[in-house]
Amino acid sequence: MPRTQSASTAPVFRVVVVDDDFRVAALHRAVVEHVSGFEVVAEAHSGAEALQLVHDVEPDLVLLDLYLPDIPGLEVLRRLTGSADDTVDVIVITAARDAASVQEAVRRGALYYLVKPFSSHVLMERLTMYASMKQRIEALAEADQEEVDTIYSILRTGGSRQLPKGHSPQTLGLIVETLRSAGEALTAEEVASRAGVSRPTAHRYLSHLARIGRIRLEFRYGSGRPEHLYEWPS
Structure with missing residues (x-):
């Protein structure tokens, strides 16, 4: 459940940025914090650090690089999404373009797979669509199939299908x-x-x-x- 600002009803999505490159992590942080309703609560530069930080700060969303110096990113993803107690969402951000990595990321629960390099507007768009998807889910009392299809398509298509x-x-x-x-x-x-x-x-x-x-x-x-x-x- 997204945290909320005391002065507003708009949700605030808490984000952990995970990238082994400090400069890239800083760039992603800057993009995230430019999008209304999002805040970066931590940065991690290794798999172990990412797992510990997610445990400590309980974010809503993790932006996860797959190339990490200690634990493979796909293994970090598995640990983040593999427990019934885990409620964190994960968007993979990586230079890995091979089909096996994409397939494994989807299988292990990544909401989206964003291939580097990309413009800041692409990440901003996906964060905006993520917020839209979460808000739509939160507003549901009961969903019909059309609504379920819409929710599942929002982040992956960015609404482009419509x-x-x-x-x-x-x-x-x-x-x-x-x-x-x-x-x-x-x-x-x-x-x-x-x-x-x-x-x-x-x-x-x-x-x-x-x-x-x-x-x-x-x-x-x-x-x-x-x-x-x-x-x-x-």
Whole structure:
């Protein structure tokens, strides 16, 4: 269960970053802490350190490299996810591209397998989709098959299976993160300014998110045409 901020109802996901390279770990930390609702509570640079830290700080999510100096990353993954008492989620982040590693990671419970190198926006998008998946699960009272299929597809597809032609998962993640971190309803122009995209681009993605029920669409009435306001649901 995600921890919550005292001043907000938004969940805070506690993250442990595991990478044998101190510089890479620091880069991943910076990306994670740029995403609203996430905080890095520890860094580990070996398998033994990772297992101990996860035991001590009880994070929600581990970003796990497979190339570690002492214990193979896949073995660390097995230990993290192999017990019924363990509730931590794991996203594998690695340069290992062989099919055997991917297959083994999936078999041992990794939520996602992210291959290095990648841009910061790719990791930000996956974290945003992870938060969306967890929030959707928490909000469920009872799930039908369609809802279960949607939940399972969110992180692995980034919602791209539902995207119209010409829309990219990376831009979708940027728009979602902009709206999530705002904490208030925004116009398409305000989203565009904060996200660094054009207003028509922001409007296309916001309209898509509103159509599929991911965000709230409200109207502000004045002397002219009503203004569209978009808000991430709390």
